[in-house]
Amino acid sequence: MALDEFVENLITGSKSFASVATLMKDGSPQVSVMWVDSDGENILVNTAEGRVKTDNFRKDKRVALAIVDSENPYRQAMIRGKVVEETHDGAKEHTDKLAKKYLGLDEYPYHQPGDVRVIFKIKPDSVYKIEV
């Protein structure tokens, strides 16, 4: 199913950041501010092995995101959904795509030797839109 059009536009139309909430082992919430992408169906975020949110994404697939238009903080989507897929394939190259969008650079500038990147795909269950 195609991603909600408002969400798609938020993601592709500006350098919108996503605040992504995951669940810690004890069930408490955690929030990270992340770059965000779309494959037309799901919301894509890119992180690395060994990080807290990577573990959280795997342990409990229930997540929530707030995506805010970088040009208008009162244009937002608040999303609840689930991680439906993860992949290492193309995940390093995907950071370059994100660096192009967010930093205007051809290559992601923060790669460290040994970093293993991973893409998580999030399917929205509900989308709450705000536009003022």
Next chain:
Amino acid sequence: MALDEFVENLITGSKSFASVATLMKDGSPQVSVMWVDSDGENILVNTAEGRVKTDNFRKDKRVALAIVDSENPYRQAMIRGKVVEETHDGAKEHTDKLAKKYLGLDEYPYHQPGDVRVIFKIKPDSVYKIEV
């Protein structure tokens, strides 16, 4: 205990928004983008009776916030903490204070008849700082 200085500066130094994660009844996360204030010790958010996040704040006091500098999205605090207090006292006037900060208005322009505002005070347990 005084609020972490970096967090205090983020809150008072710019029109920073907070993405606030709460827990739904089923334990899944929810994120709302909120105006944010400080009383010098705790992080203050202001919402209204009858909203999902109001119920969530009461049901499970564990919350997480990402506060992002409105002038530099790579200056952030990611906070985990707990709701330690709530009050209706002064909560309506507090929206005017927030409207001044965020909208430059003397009065909060979205009051609806019957709205009952409530301030929730959040005490950080951990603060993770990012500044690029």
